[in-house]
Amino acid sequence: MEILTAIKRVPETGAKVSLTDDKRDIDTTSLGFTFSPHEECAVEESVQLVEEHGGNVTVLTLGPEDATEQLRSSIAMGADDGILLDGGDEEWGPVGTASAIAEAVEGSDTGYDLLLFGNESADAANHQVGVRVAEQLGLPCVTGIKDLEVADGTATAKREIPGGSEVYEIDLPAVITVKEGLNEPRYPSMRAKMQARKASVDQQSPEPRAEGLELVELEVPETDDSPAEILGESSEAAEDVVDVLEELEVV
Amino acid sequence: MVLTIVEHDDGELDDVSLQALALARDVAEQTGESLDAVAFGPGADAVAEAAGAHGVETLHTVEDDALADYAPEAYGRAVVQCAEELGTEAVIAPGTDRGAETLSHAAAKLDEPMAAEVTDVEVGEAYELTRQRWGGTLIEHSKLTADTNLLTVAANEVSPSETGGDAAAVEPFAPDVDDGDLRVQLTDIEQSDVEGVPLGEARVVVSGGRGTDGDFSELEALVERVPNAALGSSRAAVNEGWRPHDDQIGQTGAKIAPEIYIPAGISGAVQHMVGCKGAENILAINTDPEAAIIQKADYAVIADLHEVAPAIAEELEARGHAE
Numbered sequence: 001m002e003i004l005t006a007i008k009r010v011p012e013t014g015a016k017v018s019l020t021d022d023k024r025d026i027d028t029t030s031l032g033f034t035f036s037p038h039e040e041c042a043v044e045e046s047v048q049l050v051e052e053h054g055g056n057v058t059v060l061t062l063g064p065e066d067a068t069e070q071l072r073s074s075i076a077m078g079a080d081d082g083i084l085l086d087g088g089d090e091e092w093g094p095v096g097t098a099s100a101i102a103e104a105v106e107g108s109d110t111g112y113d114l115l116l117f118g119n120e121s122a123d124a125a126n127h128q129v130g131v132r133v134a135e136q137l138g139l140p141c142v143t144g145i146k147d148l149e150v151a152d153g154t155a156t157a158k159r160e161i162p163g164g165s166e167v168y169e170i171d172l173p174a175v176i177t178v179k180e181g182l183n184e185p186r187y188p189s190m191r192a193k194m195q196a197r198k199a200s201v202d203q204q205s206p207e208p209r210a211e212g213l214e215l216v217e218l219e220v221p222e223t224d225d226s227p228a229e230i231l232g233e234s235s236e237a238a239e240d241v242v243d244v245l246e247e248l249e250v251v
Numbered sequence: 252m253v254l255t256i257v258e259h260d261d262g263e264l265d266d267v268s269l270q271a272l273a274l275a276r277d278v279a280e281q282t283g284e285s286l287d288a289v290a291f292g293p294g295a296d297a298v299a300e301a302a303g304a305h306g307v308e309t310l311h312t313v314e315d316d317a318l319a320d321y322a323p324e325a326y327g328r329a330v331v332q333c334a335e336e337l338g339t340e341a342v343i344a345p346g347t348d349r350g351a352e353t354l355s356h357a358a359a360k361l362d363e364p365m366a367a368e369v370t371d372v373e374v375g376e377a378y379e380l381t382r383q384r385w386g387g388t389l390i391e392h393s394k395l396t397a398d399t400n401l402l403t404v405a406a407n408e409v410s411p412s413e414t415g416g417d418a419a420a421v422e423p424f425a426p427d428v429d430d431g432d433l434r435v436q437l438t439d440i441e442q443s444d445v446e447g448v449p450l451g452e453a454r455v456v457v458s459g460g461r462g463t464d465g466d467f468s469e470l471e472a473l474v475e476r477v478p479n480a481a482l483g484s485s486r487a488a489v490n491e492g493w494r495p496h497d498d499q500i501g502q503t504g505a506k507i508a509p510e511i512y513i514p515a516g517i518s519g520a521v522q523h524m525v526g527c528k529g530a531e532n533i534l535a536i537n538t539d540p541e542a543a544i545i546q547k548a549d550y551a552v553i554a555d556l557h558e559v560a561p562a563i564a565e566e567l568e569a570r571g572h573a574e
């Protein structure tokens with residue numbers, strides 16, 4: 001099985017988010033980078049599928065050159081190859097991103113059986129890159145999957161709904177977008193991380209496309225940061241806690 | 252005309268669709284256009300009354316047998332054909348799995364941009380949007396320029412608003428879909444046997460994070476003492492393998508709206524906090540007075556959760572609050 005998994009480099013924000021002066025980006029000077037939990041599950045799933053069925057996992061990202069760091073993290077988790085679509089300094093949106101990914105697939109010698117995406121990216125979250133890639137390549141697609149099985153060229157994919165799940169059967173090759181909870185992503189060993197540093201990453205330079213969705217600026221929403229009422233500093237605070245619960249009439 | 256995709260359960264409109272209608276009506280009023288809706292599947296025409304009460308003039312119903320079961324690409328195709336036939340200014344979908352999926356297919360087929368998780372629209376020369384990033388941790392202001400403006404409405408951010416209008420006029424719409432569009436179609440629905448109170452419906456949620464060090468027994472015991480309570484967790488606890496992902500609260504987990512949320516041993520990362528935005532009150536238990544969760548909580552106990560949680564359970568018992 002040949003699998004392509006698409007991931008997006010995003011900053012790893014903690015308890016507070018601050019913006020750059022022009023308000024167009026998160027200030028990342030003191031932040032590390034990661035990729036979405038959804039995409040982490042996509043990488044894990046592709047590695048597990050190849051362990052079961054044989055084949056190769058290729059991870060792909062569109063982003064700055066530094067995004068090779070996220071490709072290498074995926075290779076440390078068991079992916080075989082990485083492709084960096086070097087975005088340069090251009091503005092990329094969902095339309096350009098999807099068409100760059102679709103063109104990379106069309107231009108590749110590998111016939112992919114399965115293309116895995118996150119249901120939505122961690123940051124911009126426009127919920128559409130996977131579907132657009134599927135439409136451009138003429139492949140069937142299903143989104144938001146939390147349970148996946150592949151046998152005899154068919155994928156059985158489940159999507160959670162309140163009280164149960166929807167079941168879809170989809171012939172490969174196909175595009176599937178997934179959510180966290182699909183599996184438990186592994187922690188790569190130190191040795192795998194060292195080896196991933198040496199793995200070669202294929203680099204390509206796609207052409208951006210005009211985007212109809214254009215960022216103006218970002219804003220940090222107001223939150224109520226008034227200090228909490230401290231009920232106590234030992235287990236004796238339990239009395240006050242129960243007072244609060246009684247007042248709210250929840251016990 | 253502004254076209255809204257609405258979802259329903261055998262004729263009953265779903266909440267996020269009502270929210271989408273409220274935003275769509277705002278767009279329709281700003282552009283001086285009428286508001287129409289499209290509904291799929293058996294019972295779609297039963298939506299006419301509720302849709303009319305939320306400002307819809309005409310309801311287009313797709314009751315084609317082939318489309319009785321949800322099929323993302325075919326629904327996307329039908330939306331495209333309906334929009335083209337009617338000459339729509341905008342197509343607005345609820346920010347649900349199906350809403351986003353159907354509209355993404357339509358966007359790709361129309362070769363138009365699409366914006367997801369929108370909370371507000373000002374119509375000027377372009378559509379000036381307010382939308383959510385990072386699950387609501389950040390707000391994005393952006394401009395959408397398109398021949399047909401496509402957007403999904405973020406769930407639970409816009410209040411539904413009734414106009415008290417008469418039932419919408421029902422016009423059946425027969426899309427022209429082929430086998431290719433039906434390659435993916437809902438084949439089955441499985442029920443899961445959920446035990447206890449679902450996280451999303453609980454009045455009290457107690458949750459544990461990395462600070463539990465893997466021992467959730469005291470938090471479990473506390474939950475058992477309180478009616479309508481459920482146990483949750485942070486992503487760190489899930490990653491450690493201490494809790495299943497179903498328990499995770501946050502951006503990539505469950506969204507909760509209890510009367511009171513009690514995070515214990517959780518630091519208060521933004522991706523966790525967007526999951527409990529709906530909580531009326533937050534009572535944090537944490538050993539670190541500097542933890543961000545203390546700023547974000549209404550009440551706090553600065554102590555070891557392994558001591559505080561059993562003490563709360565005992566106090567509940569002493570006061571006769573037995574579950």
Ligand SMILES: Cc1cc2nc3c(=O)[nH]c(=O)nc-3n(C[C@H](O)[C@H](O)[C@H](O)COP(=O)(O)OP(=O)(O)OC[C@H]3O[C@@H](n4cnc5c(N)ncnc54)[C@H](O)[C@@H]3O)c2cc1C
Nearest residue numbers: 006062087092093094117118120121124125126127128129
């Ligand atoms: C130089 C440069 C600058 C950029 N600046 C910005 C910026 O300021 N703000 C911003 O939000 N984005 C920026 N991007 C990223 C790009 O614009 C987004 O990836 C694009 O908008 C996709 O939309 P989305 O994140 O809403 O995707 P969604 O549709 O929500 O993503 C769904 C899934 O598609 C896949 N996917 C999405 N994006 C990528 C990607 N880039 N590479 C591989 N897979 C992907 C992932 O699997 C993801 O889970 C930049 C990219 C480059 C190269």
Ligand SMILES: Cc1cc2nc3c(=O)[nH]c(=O)nc-3n(C[C@H](O)[C@H](O)[C@H](O)COP(=O)(O)OP(=O)(O)OC[C@H]3O[C@@H](n4cnc5c(N)ncnc54)[C@H](O)[C@@H]3O)c2cc1C
Nearest residue numbers: 122460461462485486487501502503516517518522538556
């Ligand atoms: C794209 C993205 C999506 C994410 N989605 C989610 C999500 O959906 N949900 C989520 O939770 N996280 C999510 N995260 C992760 C998030 O950023 C944090 O890493 C995570 O929430 C931290 O979990 P924690 O608070 O349990 O752990 P920590 O940050 O390690 O905090 C542990 C806390 O426990 C306290 N403590 C220690 N011992 C005790 C004790 N004995 N008694 C009381 N207190 C004690 C410490 O003081 C500390 O405050 C996401 C991250 C990214 C990048």
